[in-house]
Amino acid sequence: MNLEIGMTLHGFRVESAENLEEIDGRAYTLRHTASGARLLFLENDDENKAFSIAFKTPPADSTGVFHILEHSVLCGSDKFPVKEPFVNLIKSSMQTFLNAMTFSDKTMYPVASTNEQDLLNLMDVYMDAVLHPAIYEKRAIFEQEGWHYEIDGPDEPLRYNGVVYNEMKGALSDPDSVLYNALSAALFPDTAYAHESGGDPAVIPELTYEQFLDEHARHYRLDNSYIVLYGDMNIDRMLAFLDERYLSEEQKPAGAPNPLELQAPVVNLDVVKQMETAPENAAMGLGYVIGRASDRLRVIATDILADVLMGSNEAPLKKALLKAGIADDVDGYLIDAQLQPALFVMTKGSKPDTADAFCETVEQTARMLVDEGFDPERIEASLARAEFLLRERDFGTADGVVLAMSAMAGWLYDDSMATDYLRFEDAFAELRRRAPEGYFENLLREIVLENDHRALAILEPVESLDENCEEARLAAVRETMDEADIESVMDEVAALRRLQEDPDSPEALATLPLLTLDDIAEAPVQPAWERIDSTPLPCLYHEVPTRGIDYVFAYFDMGRLSFEDLPYATLLAMLLGKLDTRGHSAEELDKLTQTYLGSLRFFVDVYASEQDADAISPKFVIATSSLSENIAHAVDLPLEIRSSTNFDNPEKIRDILTQTRIRMEQGYATAGNSSALLRCSSYVSKSALIREQLSGVDFYRFLKSLLADFDARFPALVERLRSTAQRIFAVDGTIVSFTGAPEDRSRFWELAGTLELDRSDEPNALVVPEPRVLNEAFIVPADVCFAAKGYNARLEGISYEGSWQVASKALSYDYLWNEVRVKGGAYGAGFRALRSGAMQFHSYRDPNLDETIARFDGAAAWLASFDPDESEMRGYIISSVAGMDAPVKPRDMARRQDGDFFCERPAGYREKTREQLLETTPGKLRRHGEELARVIGHDVRCAFGNRGIIEGSSSDYEVIDLLG
Structure with a gap:
């Protein structure tokens, strides 16, 4: 229906209406008169509809109360009195997105679905969860999701447990996060941004149950809420539902929400944050407040400026800092979605006593750029890349969810800015107009050289922080406890365990809104693809609408490499596009790529035939995207880089390899x-x-060894890279995947020909060693653990079928959720069964190891006795079908179909898998339990994590200090 300014519909008054070309639709802002709730409706023809409700939640401390509330309100409500409605929805709905997020000043609850009735069901559960949670009647929710004491006996040590507590122990094992928090606190010492909104594990136990409830009452109120609806939907039905079910009810009186205030300018240049971490994790950060969120043009311009300055190793500020030897890596980015956005410049692997040099290099480089002016080609390159990405709208998740988060970047601070952070076309045009007039030079001068609101923070690694360590805090508490106190803790934990283990009653489960199998639409028609051999090279062509963008993936066979050569293929992928070529410097290539291409990536991938497990095909991939009018650049630039890169630059190569080593090490600790x-x-x-x-x-x-003796090995490295490239880049085995309009495909092949490839006389050399079970446990600098266990079911003669998707859903969101997350306190756990035969369990940010592996071992018996009722079984099937049917972006669809080709999946396999899924029965799942027991029986496992957890394991691991 048409919404017009001034009209009132179901208690909502329409306050504004505008066309919004950035979403191919219209945007309406509405206000619910009775409750004060704000609503933004983003109307377009996207079938993947979305809903979000958010609350302004600026924290007053670092107890993580809003993070704990985010988890806790989804643990049952008045209308839906089940323990985990969030999990029930994952198991039973057609959701394409379902989650909740805590930010530095807001908490959001977004969902998405392609089915309108399903979206209404999700809205119903989420609205009741945030407004009427069970937390007021069940203190155990706070203890489970937040924190509680545990102790095993009178003579045993005391310990903390809780999902958020363990999650944040994992999150704050990351030096980047710790430095970010320190810099934010230095910039905003008197505001909500001085606090860790997720919760500092040293502070979380200070939060009381009474404070927890008070924060909910004061913040989760309709006049403090922001609702977003997105997509192709019946808006009359949605507004009527919200008004009748939730927005017209009488609101309970409560105190005012925490204020969100501006920070007066401060200069804070002496912040030192100590962290128990490896010496190579030393880091520094400079932060500059750029203004207010209300200045949208300045915020966009600063984002562009950050890319111009720091977007690659060839960007002028990053290049200067790397050349100065201040740190192993540096990065710069805009911090937006807060009242006062900021520009951060961060280092990794800082060298000792370089803080002054860091500040001086930043200021000297900024002064030089202000005086001499930016390279206009680099400004345009950054503008073009940012504009391409915004227009492409390939966010990696449901568009409506991302757009809701984007809207909040302005709307939270000013009711008139609901759509400011969704619009970008006019801003880019304005920046292009102003750039030749010195706009970016003036912006840099104001932000870096003339800023009276800035800070410097230094992260200093230390061996231990004894006075603040968890053990010391717990020991101090333990000293104050008598026998009765210990008994009380044990009784409370036992009571919590009983509540966690008690199943929901049939009456409670019956309250949840459920779909029927009739609500499942027909399977979406899979876009056509074909192999074309009449082109100069074999072509996989995908007929997918792309909004005028072309996607090209060139796959090169790596079978001519030996097994020992494979790491050099990865090095090659890391270096291509970042070094000089015969025709251009690395800096020029960087600008050309950003100006004319949406993306240019070099990476390696591995495909294994589903018909023959020994038929393995590793590929070197060159992936390009561009607007159709720039297809010539999508041919020429990759060809030039591939065929004429100069590897004789040890300094640049060392920088790139070091940056990769740092990323890998941080990944081990955080994921x-x-x-x-x-x-x-x-x-x-x-x-x-x-x-x-x-x-x-x-x-x-391999990488670490290479860097340790880099200078001596460099000449041989160059020769090895050239030899590797020569064996990879040949006509033999090369296939090109193209997604775009037919006329663009024709134009591509006219320009590309055979990509100037020759035939190779090199024989296949790849011989893969026989795998060996090692059962390793890798010590990394983390406060938690990550466990994995599994086997390849093919080796047990177990074939894959669609019903394994249902089994995976049941194991992940019933058994493992309850055993590993709820009882064990891990942030996450899951099981996956892949078409390749891999069947694996994993845990994420887990305070346990042996206990988790034991719970993995119990999964087969649980599945073998699994006896869901009809509605529960139906829910598992519906949610599994939804996962198969979820909309896919063009780039991802092309990659999926390319994978089908290389893995030799039979035609119609998705349809067959879907049919098997729909025909799944409880009996079939119980038989899978018997099969899973054979998989688990092989006892193949691996772990990464905390030294104490790993060395305290009673299991037989080969323990390895990975970074030592």
Whole structure:
């Protein structure tokens, strides 16, 4: 229906209406008169509809109360009195996105679905959760999600447990996060931004249950709320639902929300934050407040400025800092989505006593650029890249969710700015007009050289912080406890365990809104693709609408490399596009790429045939995207880089390799589950063993060894890179994937020909060693653990079918959620069964290791006795189908279909898998439990994590100090 300014519909008054070309639709702002709730409706034809409700929640301390509330309100409500409605929705809805997020000054609850009735169901549960949570009746929710004491006996040590507590122990194992927090506190010492909104583990136990409830009452109120609706929907139905069900109810009186205030300018240049971490994690950060969120043009311009200054190793400020030898890596970025946005310049691997040189280099480089002026081509390159990405709208998740978050970057601070952070076309035009007039030079001068609101923070690694360590705090508490206190803690934990283990009653489960199988739409029609051999090189062509963008993936066979050569292929991918070529300097290439291409990436990938496990095909991939009018550049630039890169630059290569080493080390500490899963797979799978050589621990060790003796090995490295490139880049085995309009495809092949490739006389040389089970535990600088266990079911003669998707859903969101997350306190856990045969368990930010592995071991027996009722089984099937049917962006669709080709998946396999999924029965899942027992019985496992947890394990691991 048409909404017009001034009209009132279901208690909502329409305050504004505008066309918004950036979303191909219209935007309306509305206000619910009775409750004061704000609503933004983004109307377009996107079938992936979305809803979000957010609250302004600036913290007054670092107890993480709003983070704990974010978790806790989704643990049951008045209308839906089940323990985990959030998990029930994941298990039973057609959601394409379902989560909640705590930011530095707001908390958001977004959902998305392609089914309108399903979206209404999700809205119903989320609205009741945030407005009427069970937290007021169930203190145990606070203890489970926040924190509580545990103790095993009168003579045992006291410990903390809680999901958010353990999550933040993992999050703050990351030096980048610790430095960010220190710099933010230095810039905003008198405001909410001085606090860790997620919660500091040293402070979280200071939060009381009474404070927790008070914060909810004062902040989760409708006049403090922001609702976003997005997509192709019946807005009359949605507004009526919100008004009748939730917005017209009488609101309980409560105190005022915490204020969100401006920070008066401060200069704070002497902040030192100590952290228990490795010496190589020393870091520094400079922060500059750029103004207010209300100045949208200045915020966009600063984002562009950050890219111009620091977007690559060739950007002038990053180049100057790397040349000065101040740190191993540096980065710069805009901090927006807050009342006072800021520009941060951050280092990694800072050298000792370089803080003064850091500040001087930043200021001297800024002064030089202000005096001499920016290279206009670099300004235009950054503008073009940013504009391309915004127009492409490939956010990696539901568009409506990302747009809701973007809207909040302005709307939270000014009711008139609901759409300011969604619009960008006029701003880019204005910046292009102003750039020749010195706009960016003046902006840099104001931000860096004339700023009276700035800070410097230094992260100083230390061996231990004894006076603040968790053990010391707990020991102090333990000293104050008598026998009765200890008994009380044990009783409370036992009561909590009973509540966690008690199943929801049938009556409670019946309150949840559920879809029926009839609500599942027909399977979406898969876009057509074909192999074309009449082109100069074999072509996989994908007929997918792309909004005028072309996507090209050139796949080169790596079978002519030996197994020992594989790490050099990864090095090659890391270096191409970042070094000089015969025709251009690295800086010129950087500008050309950003100006004319949406993306240019070089990477390696591995495909294994589903028909023959020994038929493994590693590929070197050159991936390009561009507007159709720039297709010539999508041909010429990759060709020039591939064929004429000059590797004789040890300084630049050392910088790139060092930056990669740092990223890998930080990844082990913050997301070690991914590494544990890959390593675990490599114990039994040749394709995973290849991935290990290309990107896993084996590659990290290779990289670390290379850097340790870089100067001596550099000449041989150059020759090895050239030899590797020669064997990879040949006509033999090369296939090009193209996604775009037919006329663009024709134009591409006219320009590309055979990509100037020759035939190779090199024979296939790739011989993969037999995998060996190693069961390793890697010590990394983290306060938590990441565990993985699994095997390849093919080796047990177990075939993949669609019902394994249902089993994965049940194991992940029932058994593992309750056992590893709820009881064990880990932030996450899951099980996956892949078409390749891999069946694996993992945990994420986990305070345990042996206990988690034991819970993995119990999964088969649980599945073998699984007896869901009809509605629960239906929910698992519906949610699994939704995962298969979720909309896919053009780039991802092309990659998926390319994978189908290289993995030799049979035609119609998705349709067959979907049919199997729909036909899944409880009996089939119980039989999978028996099969899973055979997989688990092989006891193949791997872990990354905290030294104390790993060395305290009673299991047989090969313990390795990975970074030592």
